Amino acid sequence: MNRGMPGHKGAAMIRKGRPRINKGVFNKLIKYIYSNYKYQFLFVFICILISSIAGVVSSLFIKILIDNYLTPVLLNKPPITSLIKIITIMALVYFIGLIASFIYNRMMVNISQGSLKNIRNQMFKHMQTLPINYFDTNTHGDIMSHYTNDADALRQMISQSIPSLFSSIITITAVFSMMLYMSFWLTIVVIIGILIMLKATSTIGKKASSHFIKQQQSLANINGYIEEMVEGQKVIKVFTHEDRTKIKFDQINEELCINATKANQYANILMPVMGNISNTIYVAVAIIGGLLAINGVGAITLGVIGSFLQLTKSFAGPISQISQQLNSVIMALAGAERIFKLLDEKSEIDEGNVTLVDIETLNGKIKESDCYTGKWAWKHPLQDGSVEYIELKGDVRFFDVTFGYEPSKVVLDNISLYAKPGQKIAFVGATGAGKTTITNLINRFYEIEIGKINYDGIDIKKIKKADLRKSLGIVLQETNLFTGTIMENIKFGKKDASDEECIEAAKLANADHFIRMLPEGYNTIIIGNGSSLSQGQRQLLSITRATVANPPVMILDEATSSIDTRTEKFIQQGMDLLMKDRTVFVIAHRLSTVHDAKVIIVLESGKIIERGNHDQLIKEKGKYYQLYTGSFELE
Numbered sequence: 178m179n180r181g182m183p184g185h186k187g188a189a190m191i192r193k194g195r196p197r198i199n200k201g202v203f204n205k206l207i208k209y210i211y212s213n214y215k216y217q218f219l220f221v222f223i224c225i226l227i228s229s230i231a232g233v234v235s236s237l238f239i240k241i242l243i244d245n246y247l248t249p250v251l252l253n254k255p256p257i258t259s260l261i262k263i264i265t266i267m268a269l270v271y272f273i274g275l276i277a278s279f280i281y282n283r284m285m286v287n288i289s290q291g292s293l294k295n296i297r298n299q300m301f302k303h304m305q306t307l308p309i310n311y312f313d314t315n316t317h318g319d320i321m322s323h324y325t326n327d328a329d330a331l332r333q334m335i336s337q338s339i340p341s342l343f344s345s346i347i348t349i350t351a352v353f354s355m356m357l358y359m360s361f362w363l364t365i366v367v368i369i370g371i372l373i374m375l376k377a378t379s380t381i382g383k384k385a386s387s388h389f390i391k392q393q394q395s396l397a398n399i400n401g402y403i404e405e406m407v408e409g410q411k412v413i414k415v416f417t418h419e420d421r422t423k424i425k426f427d428q429i430n431e432e433l434c435i436n437a438t439k440a441n442q443y444a445n446i447l448m449p450v451m452g453n454i455s456n457t458i459y460v461a462v463a464i465i466g467g468l469l470a471i472n473g474v475g476a477i478t479l480g481v482i483g484s485f486l487q488l489t490k491s492f493a494g495p496i497s498q499i500s501q502q503l504n505s506v507i508m509a510l511a512g513a514e515r516i517f518k519l520l521d522e523k524s525e526i527d528e529g530n531v532t533l534v535d536i537e538t539l540n541g542k543i544k545e546s547d548c549y550t551g552k553w554a555w556k557h558p559l560q561d562g563s564v565e566y567i568e569l570k571g572d573v574r575f576f577d578v579t580f581g582y583e584p585s586k587v588v589l590d591n592i593s594l595y596a597k598p599g600q601k602i603a604f605v606g607a608t609g610a611g612k613t614t615i616t617n618l619i620n621r622f623y624e625i626e627i628g629k630i631n632y633d634g635i636d637i638k639k640i641k642k643a644d645l646r647k648s649l650g651i652v653l654q655e656t657n658l659f660t661g662t663i664m665e666n667i668k669f670g671k672k673d674a675s676d677e678e679c680i681e682a683a684k685l686a687n688a689d690h691f692i693r694m695l696p697e698g699y700n701t702i703i704i705g706n707g708s709s710l711s712q713g714q715r716q717l718l719s720i721t722r723a724t725v726a727n728p729p730v731m732i733l734d735e736a737t738s739s740i741d742t743r744t745e746k747f748i749q750q751g752m753d754l755l756m757k758d759r760t761v762f763v764i765a766h767r768l769s770t771v772h773d774a775k776v777i778i779v780l781e782s783g784k785i786i787e788r789g790n791h792d793q794l795i796k797e798k799g800k801y802y803q804l805y806t807g808s809f810e811l812e
Contacts, residue, residue, distance in 0.1 A: 202514045203506075210335065213295055214288045221288070224281035225340055229347040231274025233355055236487040238267045240359070244480035281340060289336035293328050296516060300324065306524035309622040310582075318401025323519055326396045327512030334509030338502040345495030352492045356485065360477055363485050366465050367492060370458030374451060374496055378503075381447045386507045388440035393511045395433035402429050447503075455493035462489050525642060526624060531635055532556045533644035536566065543568065549673075551727070553648065555635055567633055569648055570598040571729040571760035573619060578628030580618060588614050590783040592628070596776075598729070601761040603771035605801060606780035612764045616732045619762070620646055650728035654735035656715040663692055663718065664699040670722035682725035688717040730760045768805050777801060 211218050246260055300323060312320070356364040406413065406422055413422055466482040535546040536554040543554055543566040553569040574595040581587045589611045596602045604612040617623055618630060621642050630637045637645060650670070658666050667679040674682075680699070683689040691714055695701040703709060710718070723731065765771050772791040779787035779794070779801050787799050794801040 202510050202517065205517060206331075206334075206510075206513050207339075209296075210288065210292050210339075213292065217284055217288055221281045221284050221340065222343060224277040224284070225343045226347055227277040228274045228281065229344050230351055231270050231277070233348065233351040233488075233491060234270055235267060235274075236352075236355065236484045236491060238263070238270070239487055240478075240480035240484035242267075242480070243483050244478050285336050285340050289332050292335055293332050296331070297324060297328060300516065300519055303520055303522070303524070307522055308525045309617070311522055313582075316401035316405065318399075318404035319397045320519075321404065322397040322400045323512075323516055326393065326400070327515050330393070330505065330509040330512040331516070333505045334513075338506050338509065341498055341502050342506075345499050348491060348495045352488050352495075356488055356492070359481050359485060359488075360466075360469075362469060363462055363466055363477070363481075366461055367458060367489055370454060370461065371492065371496060374454045374458075374493065377450050377454065378447065378496070378499075381443050381450065382503050385440055385443035385447065385503070388436050388443065389507045390511045391436040392433065392440050393508055393515075395429070395436050397515075399426075399429050399433055402426060444503075451493075451496070455490070458493060459486060459489050462486055527642045529639050529641040529645075530558055531640045531644070533569065533640075533647055534566075536568070553729070555633060555640070555644075557635065557639075567635065569729055570633055571648075572596070572598050572631075572633050573730065573760060573762075574631045575615075576629045576631070578618065578625055578630065580614065580623065580625050580627070582623070588783050589618075592783075592785060594778060594785065594788075596760050596762065598760055599758050600775040601756060601763060601773070603763045603765065603774035603777045604780060605765070605768065605771065605777060605804065610780035611783045612780055613734055616651070616734055616762055616764065619730075619732065620649060620651070647726075648728055649730050649732060650723035650726045651732045652716075652720050652723045652734065656712075656719045658703060658710075658715060658718060660702075660704055662697075662700050662702055663695065666703065666718055667699075667721050667725055670724070670726040674725050679721075679725055683721045686717055686720040686724050688714075688721045691717065728759070730762075731756060732762045734764045768801075779804075 242263060246263065304320075353364070356367060402425070406426070413419060462485055463482070466477060466485060470477040470479065470482060532555070533553050534556045535548065535550045536543050536552050537546040537550050538544070538552075545554075545556065545566070555567040555569060557565040557567055559565055572595075575592050578589055578592045579587060580589045592611075592615070594602070604615065606612055614623075618625060619632075619637075621637060624638075632640060632645070632648075659669065664676065664679055667682065668674050670682075671678070676699070680689065683692055683699075692699055692701075763771055763774060771777055775790065776788060777791060777794055778785055779799075781800065787794055787797065787801055789797070795805065
């Protein structure tokens with residue numbers, strides 16, 4: 178039920194062909210990780226520091242080895258000190274660097290998986306607080322993409338890119354300092370080459386980043402489309418739309434292929450370009466270093482040249498590494514921005530302080546009970562600090578309510594109505610008349626700006642949403658079951674219900690017979706949305722789930738629309754028992770199910786055009802009469 182455009186914007190937008198990534202996302206992500214893994218993160222940083230410095234120090238050993246040991250041997254001046262000692266020290270430094278590298282890589286795996294676990298938990302927890310409007314304006318596939326593609330991009334960044342970036346920055350800093358210490362002139366040569374390398378990285382990286390962001394968005398689009406097509410397979414086959422859906426999928430898939438291909442084309446040429454520039458710098462250092470050494474400029478020795486060549490590789494390597502990780506960083510930041518956007522979505526507004534409590538009557542006075550009594554009351558805190566208990570009866574009243582899902586489009590226009598406790602109120606009207614919207618407002622799925630709705634004399638805005646919804650039972654036209662046993666699905670209506678209560682509810686809804694015919698009875702496991710059951714059986718389970726909750730107010734939104742006439746008659750007796758002594762709102766296309774309603778309200782274009790009981794409306798010979806006699810049909 179999408180009332181707005183699907184939320185496939187993503188967080189990283191493309192403007193004028195260039196990516197616009199929020200620069201604060203990276204810092205926000207680091208702070209998020211650091212706040213949850215402060216000490217592990219610091220230890221990883223220390224290990225990266227040790228590993229990086231160990232690699233740089235080894236270059237200094239090359240100079241010492243050549244100048245102090247190998248050159249004297251060539252000049253027939255064997256070193257007096259032990260060669261084994263310096264080799265042992267080098268081996269020890271390498272070993273320490275290796276251990277540090279092993280430790281931080283292992284720890285980053287734990288940090289990345291733990292961070293993703295926390296992010297997924299936080300996303301799912303926050304998602305439960307979001308208003309229905311969010312799910313109406315974002316496709317399910319796009320929302321799922323936050324948990325899959327975006328989360329996986331984050332995993333790769335946390336476990337690989339972040340330590341690689343830290344290591345590269347430390348290595349570049351240490352190597353540059355060592356280069357300046359050894360030779361100023363050769364350092365200038367390297368800097369010139371690195372500037373060329375950075376220019377190439379910037380040029381190619383900008384082109385790649387634009388397409389990587391588009392690729393991330395295309396993934397969300399294709400996930401959303403596949404999810405919709407999987408859910409609608411029966412409709413697709415019935416109307417033979419297979420070819421059309423394949424053409425549409427080809428278009429979306431082609432868009433993903435183009436974006437991914439272009440992104441990876443630029444990414445793949447980046448490394449060869451960086452490698453060739455690095456080799457050119459290496460050759461330039463060797464030639465210029467040799468010329469300076471021959472001419473005795475800058476006290477350059479053979480050992481200095483050897484160490485400098487090693488440092489050149491150590492300097493160019495991290496820059497190439499940063500370039501290599503650029504792709505995953507871009508995708509991860511795009512994914513992180515989308516995730517943070519979800520986490521920044523505003524939760525449902527709930528300023529209510531009226532709660533629903535179990536009560537018992539003692540000496541004619543209402544008293545709050547610590548155990549389940551089957552009787553409820555609204556606990557209403559007053560301004561003077563006292564508490565008022567208002568017995569829950571199910572008196573629902575609308576006062577001049579005007580509402581639209583969008584400000585410019587009114588769906589309900591100045592609606593006033595009341596439903597006294599125990600009354601059955603039926604809504605009749607064409608699709609889009611506003612019938613379901615009325616029930617959505619009773620549940621506070623949407624907030625009204627004009628008018629007021631009272632529940633037992635209390636403005637529903639004062640009632641906590643969880644307590645409000647606890648007092649309501651709903652059977653929707655679209656059934657939603659969950660993977661688990663039949664019994665677990667029934668208990669979804671009341672989590673602490675006993676098996677006996679569930680069985681009694683199933684008998685009341687006339688679902689017990691078909692349940693016992695299943696292979697494992699109430700312990701039969703259904704998968705997904707209960708595709709192994711018929712539509713009617715799924716609806717019966719939905720009715721049973723609402724029955725076990727035993728609420729004082731029931732909302733039946735086309736509750737029997739998916740059940741055949743024979744089955745409808747079979748469960749009508751159970752439905753009558755279910756609705757007894759309850760306030761009931763019924764939405765139905767089949768007028769035979771509402772003729773016994775206390776009040777029938779006929780809606781058209783968001784306005785009430787007729788109201789009364791069946792006999793009164795038939796006598797008036799208005800729209801209801803036309804609908805009932807068949808001279809006018811609902812659309």
